[in-house]
Structures are given as C-alpha cells and as structure tokens.
Amino acid sequence: MNALSIKARFPILQETVDGRPLVYLDSAASSQKPDAVVEAMRDYYVHDNANVYRGVYRLAARSTERYEAARARVAAFIGALPEELIFTRGSTESLNLVAWAWARQRLGPGDEILTTVAEHHSNLVPWQEVSRATGAELRFIDLTPEGEITEAAVKAAITPRTRLVAVHHASNVLGTLAPVKAIAAAAHRVGALVIVDGAQSVPHMAVDVKDLDVDFLAFSGHKMLGPMGIGGLYGKTALLREMGPFHTGGEMISHVDPTASTFKEPPQKFEAGTPNVAGAIVLAEAVGFLEEIGMSEIEAHDRALGEMAAERLREIPEVEVYGPRGPRTGVVSFNLEGLHPHDLATSLDSENIAVRAGHHCCQPLMHHLGAPSTARASFYLYNTEEDVDRLVEGVLAAREFFGHVLR
Amino acid sequence: MSLGELYREIIMDHVRSPRGKGSIPTPDIRVGLDNPTCGDEVVVEARLDDDGRLGDVKFQGEGCTISMAAASMMTETVTGMTLDEALALASAFKRMLMGEADGADLGELEALSGVRQFPMRVKCASLSFTALEKGIQQAKEASPDGDQ
Numbered sequence: 001m002n003a004l005s006i007k008a009r010f011p012i013l014q015e016t017v018d019g020r021p022l023v024y025l026d027s028a029a030s031s032q033k034p035d036a037v038v039e040a041m042r043d044y045y046v047h048d049n050a051n052v053y054r055g056v057y058r059l060a061a062r063s064t065e066r067y068e069a070a071r072a073r074v075a076a077f078i079g080a081l082p083e084e085l086i087f088t089r090g091s092t093e094s095l096n097l098v099a100w101a102w103a104r105q106r107l108g109p110g111d112e113i114l115t116t117v118a119e120h121h122s123n124l125v126p127w128q129e130v131s132r133a134t135g136a137e138l139r140f141i142d143l144t145p146e147g148e149i150t151e152a153a154v155k156a157a158i159t160p161r162t163r164l165v166a167v168h169h170a171s172n173v174l175g176t177l178a179p180v181k182a183i184a185a186a187a188h189r190v191g192a193l194v195i196v197d198g199a200q201s202v203p204h205m206a207v208d209v210k211d212l213d214v215d216f217l218a219f220s221g222h223k224m225l226g227p228m229g230i231g232g233l234y235g236k237t238a239l240l241r242e243m244g245p246f247h248t249g250g251e252m253i254s255h256v257d258p259t260a261s262t263f264k265e266p267p268q269k270f271e272a273g274t275p276n277v278a279g280a281i282v283l284a285e286a287v288g289f290l291e292e293i294g295m296s297e298i299e300a301h302d303r304a305l306g307e308m309a310a311e312r313l314r315e316i317p318e319v320e321v322y323g324p325r326g327p328r329t330g331v332v333s334f335n336l337e338g339l340h341p342h343d344l345a346t347s348l349d350s351e352n353i354a355v356r357a358g359h360h361c362c363q364p365l366m367h368h369l370g371a372p373s374t375a376r377a378s379f380y381l382y383n384t385e386e387d388v389d390r391l392v393e394g395v396l397a398a399r400e401f402f403g404h405v406l407r
Numbered sequence: 408m409s410l411g412e413l414y415r416e417i418i419m420d421h422v423r424s425p426r427g428k429g430s431i432p433t434p435d436i437r438v439g440l441d442n443p444t445c446g447d448e449v450v451v452e453a454r455l456d457d458d459g460r461l462g463d464v465k466f467q468g469e470g471c472t473i474s475m476a477a478a479s480m481m482t483e484t485v486t487g488m489t490l491d492e493a494l495a496l497a498s499a500f501k502r503m504l505m506g507e508a509d510g511a512d513l514g515e516l517e518a519l520s521g522v523r524q525f526p527m528r529v530k531c532a533s534l535s536f537t538a539l540e541k542g543i544q545q546a547k548e549a550s551p552d553g554d555q
Contacts, residue, residue, distance in 0.1 A: 340447075340471035340472060341471075342447075342471035342472075342473070342528070342531060343414075343471050343472045343473070346410070346413065346525060347410060350409070350410045358444060372446050372447075372469055401410055402414075402472075
C-alpha cells in the first residue's frame with residue numbers, strides 16, 4: 001500500500017504550520033478523516049437529512065434506508081449481522097451499556113468480574129461501579145512485567161464464579177494484543193461472558209466477532225476515520241434479546257401505556273431517542289475507505305511503522321520504550337530519561353509533530369509499568385517512514401534542547 | 408512558536424535547583440492537588456507567622472518542567488506575603504497565563520508568560536498556585552477572625 005498517496009486524501013495532513021506539514025502521531029486518540037468522509041457528512045445533510053423511522057414522506061424513508069444500510073455495512077465489517085450491532089456514541093457508551101443493561105441486572109455477591117490493570121479507564125471504571133452496586137467482586141488477571149496478558153494467567157484467574165471477563169483487544173498504551181480468542185474459550189468453559197474493548201483493534205486489523213467468539217465488542221468510529229460521537233456495540237442476538245433496555249424513551253418502545261411499556265427487538269431496543277444518523281452513515285463511508293485499502297494491509301503497515309519507531313527510539317540511550325518487543329499495533333509508548341513527557345510533547349509540537357503525553361486514561365497500567373506518564377506515538381494508514389524519521393529527529397532535538405536539565 | 412520563549416533560562420534554573428522543595432513538620436496550610444489530564448501532583452505546605460504572614464512555603468511533587476518551575480518560583484515569591492496579598496498575586500498570575508495582562512508586577516513569575524502561547528500547559532503552570540489558593544481559603548475559613 002502507498003501511504004503517501006493515502007496521506008494525500010486527508011485534507012488536514014496537507015496543512016502546514018511554519019511551512020512544515022503536520023506529522024500526526026496521535027491516531028490512537030482520534031484518527032484524521034479522509035476527504036470522502038468529510039464530504040459524506042455534507043452530502044447527508046444536503047440531500048438526505050430527516051429523522052429516522054418516524055416520517056412517512058420519501059425523505060424520511062431515504063434517511064432511514066441509509067441509516068440501516070450503514071448498520072449492515074458496519075456490522076459486516078466486524079463479521080456481525082445487522083441486528084447484532086447497536087449504534088452508540090462510542091466505546092465508552094458501549095461498555096457502559098453492558099454494565100447497566102446486563103451486569104447490574106445479573107450480578108451479585110459471590111460473582112466475579114475479571115479484568116486487567118491494562119484497561120483504558122472506560123473498560124475499568126464501569127466494572128468498579130458494577131462491583132460497588134452489586135457486591136460482585138472485581139478481580140484482575142496478572143500481567144507480565146511488560147504489561148502483556150498470557151493465556152496461562154487467564155486460566156489461573158478464571159474461577160467457577162467468574163461471570164464476566166472484560167479485556168482490551170489491543171492496548172492503547174503498549175500496542176500489545178490480548179489473546180482474545182483463548183480468553184473467550186476459557187471464559188465460556190465456566191459459563192462467563194466476554195466483553196472486548198475493540199477501540200484500538202477494530203480500526204487497525206480485520207476483526208471477526210464470530211471467529212473470536214466474543215459476547216460483546218465495543219468500538220469507536222472516530223478512531224477509524226469516522227466522525228466523533230458514533231461507535232458500536234456488537235452483542236450476540238440471544239443476549240441482546242434477553243437483556244432489558246439501557247436508555248428508555250422514544251423509538252425504542254413497541255407499546256406505551258401510562259404506567260408501563262413494551263420494547264422493540266434489538267438493536268432498536270437499545271437506541272432510544274433520535275440516533276446519530278449522520279454519524280452512522282459517515283462511519284459506513286469510513287468503513288468503505290478502510291475496506292478499499294484492505295485491513296490486512298493496514299495492519300501490516302501500522303505494525304511495521306510501530307516496530308520501526310520502537311527500534312529506532314531504543315537506539316537512543318536515554319530513551320525507554322515500554323512494552324515487549326515483537327508483535328504490536330502501531331502504538332509506541334516511551335520516555336526520554338529525566339524529562340517529563342509533557343515537555344517532550346511540547347518540544348515535538350514545536351516541530352509540528354503531534355504525540356500524546358500523559359497517562360493515556362490508563363493510570364493503573366502506568367503504575368504497573370512504574371512510569372507516572374509516558375509519551376505515545378501512534379501510527380495509522382496515512383503515516384509514512386518519513387514520519388518515523390521526523391519523530392526520531394524530534395526526540396533527538398528535545399534531548400539537545402533539554403540536555404542541560406536532564407540528569 | 409519557539410521553545411526558547413517557553414523554556415526561558417530562569418525557568419530551567421528553577422528546574423535544576425528548585426527552591427522551597429520539601430515539607431514543613433507541622434504546617435498551618437497543606438493542600439495536595441493533581442492534574443487529572445497528566446497525573447502531575449503537587450503538595451503545597453505553609454507555616455504562618457505570628458502576624459499571619461506566610462512565613463515558610465514549601466512544595467513537593469512530580470511533574471513537568473513548567474509545573475515544577477512554577478511551584479519553585481511560587482514558594483519564593485509568596486513567602487512573607489499576607490494571605491490576601493498571596494491570593495491577589497495568584498489571581499494576577501493566572502490572568503497573565505490566560506493572556507489578560509493587567510500591568511500587575513509579577514516579578515520573576517513573568518518568565519512564565521510564554522505559557523500563554525501553549526494553552527494546554529496553562530494548567531501545569533497554575534497547579535501550585537491553585538493549591539496555595541485552596542490552602543489559604545481553608546485557613547481563612549478555619550479562623551475567620553484571623554489577623555488579616
């Protein structure tokens with residue numbers, strides 16, 4: 001794949017500051033959007049905007065048709081059926097949906113929820129709150145010192161009391177991949193469900209929920225070239241059917257009496273109120289863009305850049321790169337000895353290189369790694385080897401500039 | 408955008424040899440604050456003189472160059488001030504960071520004026536001052552008839 005020609009299709013990456021183009025290395029936080037996606041947003045509002053399901057006029061029918069076509073396309077992208085995909089605001093809402101509509105209703109004292117300290121706060125805090133509300137115990141799968149989940153650790157942590165296993169697919173800090181398929185198999189053996197945070201995997205590799213055999217999968221549209229405020233939750237049909245609703249109100253009901261109501265079948269049961277129709281349609285456009293390039297191509301490209309960046313940063317003696325060597329997504333966390341990552345990020349920003357600095361919504365993982373915070377570079381399909389060069393040069397320039405304060 | 412405008416020599420000097428770093432055995436004021444976006448933490452402690460002035464001010468913490476330099480400068484600048492003087496200074500300092508300069512003499516703290524070009528770093532620079540403000544408010548509430 002030709003990253004340079006792909007980059008040319010992203011308008012924001014053509015803009016310059018002080019004559020220098022933006023080197024955007026924060027796609028793990030949010031991806032940039034190709035022209036086609038930006039145009040699709042305008043196209044929807046110019047030609048097809050109306051509320052869905054409600055109107056009998058042709059415009060409303062067109063909007064509804066496009067919304068449901070988007071659902072089918074995005075569902076197929078993760079190997080799911082349309083009725084198995086709920087549109088949400090993103091991974092955080094998807095995870096909270098399961099916490100409220102499933103976990104809080106089904107769990108109690110004596111039950112165990114299993115997770116890891118490597119989770120994004122969005123896949124940890126909801127389970128802490130479920131634990132407090134229900135009395136179910138929150139337990140943790142041991143990580144390797146470098147932050148990886150091993151199959152042996154999963155097997156050691158699962159007990160007959162385990163009811164839910166909540167894990168990331170790809171780490172947003174280390175770029176490591178969790179053995180999700182093995183985790184699902186081990187969980188199912190004791191009758192537990194598995195919810196996977198796919199926010200960092202769905203944008204970067206082919207994910208097939210049937211092959212992984214997970215019960216729920218959460219993902220965010222804005223990290224996969226789509227707009228902010230749209231994402232998805234995959235759930236197995238039988239589970240979605242037996243679950244009660246999350247939010248209640250318009251369009252999720254089938255009949256309303258003054259004191260009680262019945263609800264629609266999934267996915268509508270979980271989509272109360274006017275959904276983000278434009279977001280869903282534009283996300284489908286983003287999915288089309290990714291499919292045109294090919295997910296296995298994108299996975300190989302991101303991984304190659306991530307590994308190249310990790311290797312070249314490791315060559316700088318004062319740089320520590322976190323996480324194990326070997327297979328990863330295009331996410332690399334690192335620190336320059338003696339310098340706070342905020343200062344490193346500001347220094348890189350002065351060269352028009354955008355990286356994230358901080359705890360990455362993963363404070364327990366930072367503690368596990370023994371680093372209060374890190375700088376993080378994350379690569380995507382529009383990044384090039386030249387971007388890796390610029391990053392390494394930028395880190396060397398920071399070392400030079402701050403040299404006299406570094407200890 | 409120039410790094411030199413933000414990281415002036417005087418800031419680097421405070422980072423290399425921080426002033427007022429440490430703790431006070433039985434402080435009259437003690438406030439810990441963290442910056443949830445980056446995990447930076449600062450604890451500000453102060454002892455009040457008999458006349459109610461800030462007799463000794465110390466900080467501890469982990470953070471970036473800007474937050475640590477600002478904390479170091481803060482301890483130097485506010486020592487000897489009355490609580491109201493320190494509050495006024497904190498307020499004027501924050502206005503400077505927001506680019507609302509009003510001619511107040513901020514002394515050495517003016518070296519941090521470059522932060523205004525880096526909006527994401529304003530919180531770093533103001534963290535220790537916010538902790539001090541909070542501590543002073545608590546001290547005032549604890550003894551409303553104090554000699555201020």
